Amino acid sequence: MHKLLKDSPGEKIMLLGNEAIARGAVEAGVAFATTYPGTPSSEISLNLFQMSQESDLYFEYSTNEKVALEVAAAAANSGLRTFCMMKHVGLNVAADPLMTLAYVGVTAGMVILTADDPAMFSSQNEQDNRYYAKFGGLPMLEPSSVAEAKDMIEQAFDLSEELKQPVLLRTTTRINHSNAFVTFGAIKAQKTKGRFERDPMRCVTVPAVSRGLHVKLLEKLEKTRDLSEASCFNFVQGKGDLGIIANGVSFHYAQDAVTDLGIEDKIRILRMGFSNPMPENKIKAFLKACTRVLVIEEGEPFMEEAVKAFAQEEGITIPIQGKSSTLFSRLSEYDPAMVREKIALCFGVEYTRPETIDVSDLPEIANRPPNLCSGCSHRATFYAVQKAADGMDIICPNDIGCYTLGFMPPLSTGDFVICMGSSVSTSCGFSKATDQKVVSFIGDSTFFHSGITGLVNAVFNNHNFTLVILENGITAMTGHQPHPGVDMEQMGHSGYGRVNIENLVKVLGVEHVSVIKPFKVKKSIDTIKEALAFKGVSVIISQEPCILFAKSLKLKKPRPFEVTDKCTDHKECINGIVCPSFYIDEGRVKIDADTCVGCALCAQICPENAIRPLKK
Amino acid sequence: METTRLVIVAVGGQGNLLASKVLGEAALIEGVEVRMSEIHGMAQRGGVVESAIVFGNATSSIISDGEADILVGFEPAETLRAIKRCSAKTHVITNTATLPPFTVGIGKGAYPEVDTITRLLKEKTAGLVAIDAMAIAREAGSPMSVNIVLLGALIQTGALGFSKESVIEAIKRRTKPAFLDKNLKAFDLGFEAALNSAA
Ligand code: SF4
Ligand code: SF4
DSSP, X not given: OOGGGOOOTTOEEEEEHHHHHHHHHHHTTOOEEEEOOOTTSHHHHHHHHHHHTXXXXXXXXXXXXXXXXXHXXXXXXXXXXXXXXXXXXXXXXXXXXXXXXXXXXXXXXXXXXXXXOTTOSSOSOOOOTHHHHHHHTOOEEOOSSHHHHHXXXXXXXXXXXXXXXXXXXXXXXXXXXXXXXXXOOOOOOOOOOXXXXXXXXXXXXXXXXXXXXXXXXXXXXXXXXXXXXXXXXSEEEOOOSEEEEEEHHHHHHHHHHHHHHTOGGGEEEEEESEEESOOHHHHHHHHHTOSEEEEEOSSSOHHHHHXXXXXXXXXXXXXXXXXXXXXXXXXXXXXXXXXXXXXXXXXXXXXXXXXXXXXXXXXXXXXXXXXXXXXXXXXXXXXXXXXXXXTSOEEOBXXXXXXXXXXXXXXXXXXBOOSTTHHHHHHHHHHHHOSSEEXXXXXXXXXXXXXXXXXHHHHHTXXXXXXXXXXXXXXXXXXXXXXXXXXXXXXTOOSOOOOOHHHHHHHTTOXXXXXXXXXXXXXXXXXXXXXXXXXXXXXXXXXXXXXXXXXHTTOOOOOOEEEOTTOOSOOHHHHHHOOTTEEEETTEEEEOTTTOOOOOHHHHHOTTOOEEEOOO | OOOEEEEEEEETTSOHHHHHHHHHHHHHHHTOOEEEEEOOGGGGTXXXXXXXXXXXXXXXXXXOTXXXXXXXXXXXXXXXXXXXXXXXXXEEEEEOOOXXXXXXXXXSSOOOOHHHHHHHHHHHSSEEEEEOHHHHHHHHTOGGGHHHHHHHHHHHHTSSOOOHHHHHHHXXXXXXXXXXXXXXXXXXXXXXXXXHHHO
């Protein structure tokens, strides 16, 4: 049985934040869950997917977050407890349905999780999604720890049912990817079959209906404010007259800092866990009890601005500080020492930084940037495109996935990346705006997510570029989740369809479509040259499974290569493809047999034929 | 237990996650609170993986610069890179077997001498245990057990106040049956190696 399905209330177990969140959803009786994978949220969906195989939970990987939210909205309006999860930028994709779903509401509990990523451990920006709650007029909850994240979900579902509104649950990477002890609670029985009751005056958002719904939304928001006032997630700790207002992980940094500084008797902390709408009266009462207040929140001054506005209404003139050049930054994430230092600074507490080590005399240590895996087929595709476009002035829009790493030299095939699907649509723009040849790249999962619409645009407007679809049979970057082009039988799951990318692209009207096997280097280069010569939209589908995934399914047996004596030491292999299995030993190129998988890319580009399968 | 902050640095694929899980399980056995935080994402593609483990009563799960009580490095250059997490009071346990980044492999960047690395670590911190965990893991029968060898060394130093028995029990709970014997042997050999390295 899946470890998160155990019906053993009281059991204490070490869980990853994302596992705790998945467990919380199960305890809350969730019956329906949808997502598009995105770090730092991916393990929540992975666990729910696994559990759906052993229980009545319905789970799906949708093609993108907008689709996931729309699928979920229907379920939550049919009476099922529904969970929809995504990374922060995913909510941008789902923002369109979100804003109107806030009007329509739900008939059963619906929780939408947004996993924000301060410091951008694996994201293209660090937007603060608390504004989506404010923007949409939706309640938002924010846990401060792994254990609290689990417990908050059930209450989020209850809250959603009470208000008949979706509830946003906001985590940050430091919750999603922390491990801590969690105590299992009881598992609520699921309701797995619902019924949709027609209610056009609520559910069909023509202007006449929506005008009424907006009024109702504002009424609900008033009610939500009362709930936020009374919520146990917004609590005050301590009795001093120096105030701290903190949310999320910052609350724990503040708590530790107050203990470390020995100022427990001087400090009063307001922890904000129900953060939209803000509990106005609670905050005003808190301000009245303080002589100075510091707001500690990663990201934007979301609470700080509201707190200052409340103070103005009450005529409270105490100093209220938060973001500033000397206190807290709007950039990146915070850490305990930094929070301690700022608290000491703000409240004039004596504090000496711990002595850190003098690192001025350390020798240079080479960086360890991430790199495409040994034997990754993307490397072969990038190489082939570069060779095929040799001497041409090209622009390479790239997209979101492992293959974004192709931007690094020597492959240098990534010139512009902004969001999922952007490679295709920006290619449309570049091809019209410049005389340069445009060759863009998108992974298969990302193509389904939002590349298709860009390609439709390109066909209709008769743009001129070559799109390379990197079809490696899985969503590799986020940890091997399926997508509509995946062979689910091979993964051991039945009952799924499969969309063929080649057929799809042809049906869209692309006139020049070719398929390459990127490890057949010469042939691939010739095929790519033909595509580049075509005027109009051409698509190359580069098919080869993600080697990491193929190895995990035991579809590929690594067969290492070696560099033989024929090597004349011009290092064309190293300078051309930087496979991480290469190293230099006493000036000579060597291949690490433990990591080489034998893709034979290097063997094909070596002009001396010096690279051969290792003889055992 | 007084708050003890442990940082583990490794290269993706060295089994840092399992090591953290074993220590978490050992904490459960010892009745000590624990919070851990790790960096995922792009790190899976051959980058550095860093875990922070906070034992005891603090409530935060990350460790600031200068605040690690213990640093365990699975790769010597990464141990040195992580020295900013340490203070003069930090105990350091490091593997001496190198895994140079591909940037070095292809001649774009320098890899310091291992002797220089260990000398600097020793000079700047409270104590260093440096062992060739790769060779020891091979001796135990599995090059995959580098992580467990280093756990053995960590426990021997006593810097983390857990008993050997708790950690062995934790290894039993967290190891796949096929690897158990090799891991137990790796743990013992790591423990012994640390003993000898101190002597
Ligand atoms: S996980 Fe797969 S797709 Fe990603 S870099 Fe590795 S081999 Fe390539
Ligand atoms: S065959 Fe060459 S390119 Fe392929 S994994 Fe081995 S060393 Fe790397």
